[in-house]
Amino acid sequence: MFGLLQDLDLEPQVKECHLEDYQGAEARWCPGCGDHSVLSAVQRLARDEQLPPERTVVVSGIGCSSRFPHYMHTYGFHGLHGRAFPVACGVRSRRPDLHMFVVTGDGDCCAIGTAHWIHAIRYNMNFTVLLLDNNIYGLTKMQTSPTTRPGERSNTHPKGSFFAALNPISVTLGINNASFVAQTVDWNPPHLYATIKAAHRHQGTSFVRVLQRCPHFTAHVFAPAQEDYSRMLLMTHPDGINMDPAVTRLFPNRIEHDPSNLAEARALADRADVYTLGLFYRDPEAARYDLATAQGLGMSSESKLAAVEKALDRFLV
């Protein structure tokens, strides 16, 4: 009886956005690069969720993957090497209305930007982090990255890397207040898409590591898993990453994992024999710093003026 007559003509009409509306400059990544896969997944997600392009911000650092914002037709911030997180936190601090993605690489996030990565996870501000991890520095031409496997040769370690590879998932799961930690691969777009979608919907910092090949430098690292799905272990759970069962069945190795179980998540993350995909951990209750930093937003300028006056009065002699 009521509401039926509501005059929808007077609601602000939002223009429906198509995939092209999210496409920026033509991607200059190499053909075969996994970054393309992530880009088109994010564009599809933006289209499916109808994110207004003017209210969407993609923040990145420096590196191949950090070119990402240029290829999105949204607002973007292609900043400094390793410094995507502080900028993203700053943007988020006073703009709860924006949809935000942070795109970073294994050098950007896990080497030069490590401090910010750790603290961004602690802050748990609402945005989706996509760590595009190809185990190598690509843009600067094949230097060892923190996630490079020991023994892999590079231009900086021609005899092979000395170090055990850093595991970004294990590290993130070790940080207090982590609230969403997932892993996916670029070569399975349905899982990639479903993971990014769940990450986007999560309120808080969603950390998604995308394993992806660099066709020039690390194609051999990921080829076995691309060719043989049994080298991957898919975590399934009703609260996890949900996708078409037909795609789930492509993964012969599956394990039921409750993403609220942190201890099990850490054990799964540490497994070295397979790439474990899916949602490791989610804590929707984790404290969100962006809720605190938004304090005072919308205060009228009259009350601000009165408050300044009052603050000055404290110093009257």
Add this chain to the structure above:
Amino acid sequence: MSAPANDGIRLAAVEALRAQGKLSPSIVAGASLASLIAGPRKDARDDFFASLRHLRERMREILAVDDSHAPAGVLPQFLSSAMGAETDVFFDTGALAQALHRPASKAAKRMDPVRRQRIESSLSVLDEFLSAEHSPYQLVPADGVPEAAQLVLDRFTRLLRAIRTARLESENAFDPAIHPERLARLQWRSATADELRAMPMVIGAGDVPEVSLSAMSQALQAGLPVQYLLLRRSIGVDLGYIAVAHRECFVMESSVACEDHLTAGLCAMGETVRPAVAIIATDPLLYFSRAHPIYVYNPDKGDTWAERLTWHAADPVEVRFLGKSETITPAHAAWHGHLTPVPPDGWSENQIPLSEYLDRFLDQVKDQPSKAVPYLWLLDAAGQPQRATVSRELTMICRDRRMAWRFFEELAGIGNSHVEAALAAAREEMDEQLAAREAAAAESGKTEGAAIAVRRVVAVLTSSSRPAFSGNSAAPKPVPPPAVAAPPAAQAAATTPQVVVEAAADAYIDSFLCTSCNDCMKVNPRMFQYNAEKQAYLADASAGTYAELVKAAEGCPAHCIHVGMPRPGDATATSAVLAKAAKLR
């Protein structure tokens, strides 16, 4: 009703029950009832005011931003004020103003004056509304409801126009070609339920017998978001049923003797934005005697009677005094002038308690005269119980109330005559079928048929969307438990419906697996193209060679290109290429 026939007699039950009636003054006072109704709307109202303040702030911001684009924003005097107290000491503010006025885009960003005027006028409506005092409701005499509602709704409509305009403006979505005309047509009915809930309520209060039926009916029929709060002090017309007959109004009847029901009902009344009527019996005897039905008819709950009507079943109440007990009847509520005391020497077998009389005679034999005379217990001046016979008129009123009660019960699904008829018919049909089946079973003497029947029943009971059992298995297959450990790859492969089950002759791409990596485009951009999802499909297999197809499939990181067999005469399909292709079909 007339004065008591005899001042010396008292209906003790009445006193006892009236004392039980919890006639707390807070409940009875109209304003308190009104605030009970308004209570549930507090959140909606607070949210509404918060959203208005937010909207007002947005409008102010838009104007402030426009001001900062204004030429005045770079006038020397403005600058010397904006840049702090010492600007003039350090700056040639004229030169500064000139420099800052330079960017061409700045001046061009000035808002269209028509738009500015529109924002300012809706801002002033918002301001006016927010600075006014707001009572959550207006209590008016019941007959004054339509006029009062009209005033409130007119003001509300004006506010709605300002809200709609402001909302469009805050998204910069106002289209002068469309919206002015639509705004002009806007009326209060376009408001959302939450907005209507935030509107000041118009509550008409009065006593049942005094309400003008036609005025109320008009308001109810028009669907005005108004509330009637009517008090019933004695037995009278079934106003509730008349209100229910408007079909889409919220109606409740309750009693002050039934406080929980009353409170819950009034809260529900506060939730609805439909026209609403509450009829409240102020005499608890009307409730205890079932002379006044207790129910909530809430069309928000659904479209059927079962969903809409919530019946408050009340057990017949007995009172006990001086060792005698008696069921309360409507007569107790309306006994004045209708009782004739009978001294103990006049008591006879023909005199039976009124409630029993109603049960035994009126229901069974309708109007048929009988020798029985109904009576009630009274106390005489000395405090001794004595019988009083009940007049025919009062007895008929009691009967009418009882029928009204049953009528509402039936509407609420209790003792529903249609249901009973349907049940009887179904029972009969079932009996017939059973009889026939028994006969047939006896005929064939086989158990196989029964087994099939059982299977069918099981199938129906366990049915999901797909057939759950196959022909040769009697029981449905149990659902496989979820995989907790990784099954061996080989077994998984066997049970997994792979995308490719058999090698297809024609080449194709599993587009949904494509990573959009541009690798195949590099091989042949005519053969491979992107679909609407920006995932590759085989646009034209004939646009390139089989060798190219195989090369692209080999390079494809997602392994989603299936090469099929070469077209006849393709010279590139050498044995080496075919050997590679064998793995890629």
Add this chain to the structure above:
Amino acid sequence: MNASALESKPKIRGNEPAEVTQHIVEIVSDSGEGAQTCGQMFGALCAKSGNGVWTVEIIPAEIEPPARSRAGASGIRIRLGSGPVTNAGDEADVAVAFNEQVLYSRIDTQALRPGTIVFLDRTWAGNPMDSIRQMYAEAVADFHTRGYQVIEVPIEQECRKHTEEPRKGKNMWVLGLLCALYDLDMELVRDDVRRRFARKGDAAVLKNLTLLDDGYQWTLANVAHRFHVPARKLDKPMVVMNGNQALALGVMAAGIEVCSMYPITPATSASHFLASSFEQTGGIVHQAEDEIAAIGFAIGCSYAGKTAVTITSGPGLALKTEFLGLAVAAEVPLVVVVVQRGGPSTGLPTKIEQGDLLAALYASPGDSPKIVIAPATIEECFHFMILARNLAEEFRGPVMVLTDANLATGQQPFPKPTPKQSWMAPPVDQSDWEKGVPPFAWDPESGLSIRPIPGQRGGEYVLTGLAHDEYSHVAYESSINQRAMDMRSRKLAVFRSTLKPPRVHGDAEGDLLVVGWGSTLGAIEEAVDALRGEGLRVSSLHLRFLSPMEPGLKEIFARFKKVMTVEINYSDTPGTPHLTPESRRYSQLAMLLRAQTLVDVDCWSRVPGSPLPPAMIMAELRRRLQEVN
């Protein structure tokens, strides 16, 4: 020789207080004995009575240094004057010391002169420990030899009459002493004590009032000295605060909503003040994980439409330079406050220096033109924040505000500012972006452009630190970089064209022009005034705008025989080994002025870790004047 002593010869008039135009008092104690509270109350009371005041705290490096040690001296210097007081002055006229050892720390920094009246707690003379009694006796003898007028006062004994904890009561007693010494209106003082201790209850108020009165009465009865610093009648309400508080209040008055910082001395106290008060104006303080993140966060806010401020000091500035370059290249409005301290490296964390001027201008890689301004007074610390936010937004880039430890910790009364709506940042522009206008629509004349802010429909662009064209597209053509650099530099040129030439303090021509910047304003002008009083032809000029530099300097310099800067940073002293005129390293402002004006600007600069006192400047100027003539 003491510059101010010239003007402040006491005029003895029998029992009447001696009238002086200015006086310097120091109170020193062990840490935790409340000398600073006492001094602040005394300073505020003098300001309230209409005196000019400058107070500066004496802060030990450790939080709980050992008692009775030179390194542990904690205290405050209060300089009073009949007119406005612009600096901490020279040697103290009066010192109150809670023990003799803490006074030595002041003697070490040449804070006392022969004739300084020293009030010393004589309780130590009766200490049970022989060593302490002996140290005390030796020190008193030494103080006499140094020419101080030592007055031994039984501070602790007197306090014990009224409190179990004399350590916490001595400061009130001393306040009473000072009130008697300087002839203050005791009713005013009692009111202040009542107000300040009201929260702690009646007992606390009573105890403090008793201590105050006891100190007052004891002094009247036992001390012959009385001073009176005539005051002006106040015609408007005055506030007293330090430079960091002024900065913080300026941030609030400018409508800035975010201060992003990492703890660093001496900048942190500004953030402390904001942390406690910012929420009242709807702002937040973000304590970042490091200096880099602090500026990155601020840039993120600014990019999203809320121009933010980040507050740091030298080492923090060093870490921020990469982001600063990004803010310049991508034209992100941003306010960066640098409260300078002693460098290089960790340097002198709590001490004053003006050593970050060149770092502020040039530390980013490549060419990164930016606006650099330096307030010279505490009042300017407030107003320059409003200016800085506006300049950052209008000129679309970072604005650096250089202050120093002297301004940060010094306190001065100034007329209470009247905040205005127009000082506040306008709301974030969310109107639709005009079609076809690129994100860097540089006006060819001025290089100025308006920026799109996320949320503005049609303004979608990708900010980048890579060389870019007006669409913010990465530059692949050689001409693009040249044009973009031109445009960014042009903004400074047009900004400079809007500035007035600086005002010369003193005659517009003469033998010597002294150029300064930042917190040295008061000391330089006091020295110049004193010399001019002697008939010497010296003037001064103080720069607030350092990048771009204020116009007309060359013309002004031409009217003086010699131009020199006075700065608190390093320069080679002429005549030292191996130094030739070509190899001499000049102080930072001098270097800039020489490059900009091609005038042979000389310099005198020192890095003592403390403000340059007027007398020291005077002595140097006198020497230079002799060279000229």
